[in-house]
Amino acid sequence: MKFTFDGCPHCGYVGPLRGLLRNESTCPQCKEALNRQDVTKILKGSNPFVRFTLISDHIEHGRENDIKVGEIHIVKFPAFKKIHKVFLSQIGEGDQGFVILKPIIISNESFQIISSRLPNQTTPDRCSVSWAAYGNKSDEKLEVWQEILLSSIEYESKEDYQTQLVQCQTAFEIYLDGILNSKLKKKYLMSEEIIESILRKYSILEQLAFWMKKCYGKGFSPNDGICKEWREKVYGLRNEIIHEGKSDITREDSVNAFVIVCEFIQEIEELRLHNQ
Numbered sequence: 647m648k649f650t651f652d653g654c655p656h657c658g659y660v661g662p663l664r665g666l667l668r669n670e671s672t673c674p675q676c677k678e679a680l681n682r683q684d685v686t687k688i689l690k691g692s693n694p695f696v697r698f699t700l701i702s703d704h705i706e707h708g709r710e711n712d713i714k715v716g717e718i719h720i721v722k723f724p725a726f727k728k729i730h731k732v733f734l735s736q737i738g739e740g741d742q743g744f745v746i747l748k749p750i751i752i753s754n755e756s757f758q759i760i761s762s763r764l765p766n767q768t769t770p771d772r773c774s775v776s777w778a779a780y781g782n783k784s785d786e787k788l789e790v791w792q793e794i795l796l797s798s799i800e801y802e803s804k805e806d807y808q809t810q811l812v813q814c815q816t817a818f819e820i821y822l823d824g825i826l827n828s829k830l831k832k833k834y835l836m837s838e839e840i841i842e843s844i845l846r847k848y849s850i851l852e853q854l855a856f857w858m859k860k861c862y863g864k865g866f867s868p869n870d871g872i873c874k875e876w877r878e879k880v881y882g883l884r885n886e887i888i889h890e891g892k893s894d895i896t897r898e899d900s901v902n903a904f905v906i907v908c909e910f911i912q913e914i915e916e917l918r919l920h921n922q
Contacts, residue, residue, distance in 0.1 A: 662714040703783060710777065717761075721757055746764060
């Protein structure tokens, strides 16, 4: 089963959510612009199943019957390249009584289910469970910044919102460094050493305002538009976490950071497309 987001509003085509992080902002079928509002809505959603479609390109799912409560139960499936998450749901708990279930020892081709009874409650000796394993089966190679941005979602699932936000900012810095480095090398025929020495002298705010204009014809002011949102809700919070020990980062903060970085990169990619 392949994961998709809401269909193209122009032709109905659906494509993988990971396409968002490959900068695919147009429909591969009709070539019209995709509905970014729908994508943003999904990014901000609280449904954990939907969130994991961002980092997965495949799902294996099934049902296990006659699990003996209190004993280890092993589930095997066709191997993933990398597995991200396993979800369990007891089937028919209203009739059987509720059982505590948890997946453990998760590998790319199997996991184990442990189960236990709730204290002071009547529970069955056996139960049935539906399961879904999210992961990747393709050999698709992503850029470093894409891998880091995708991995931030796993920190969200662990409720480590500070790390997720820091990862989002790190991904953006690597992305920006990469596109400036590439353009300076191509447009001005600079060596790696000269480019590194130049960019090291400028803050990321200065790189966005000055060097983006030099390389791509438009700079981004830290006081306007998406750049202002990024400065306040990603860059600023990241600095408070790293330099001031800020620890009260919420899920809303970290998800907003993820969405803002995605949208900022999309805007820069559209600029690059028109300045090739």
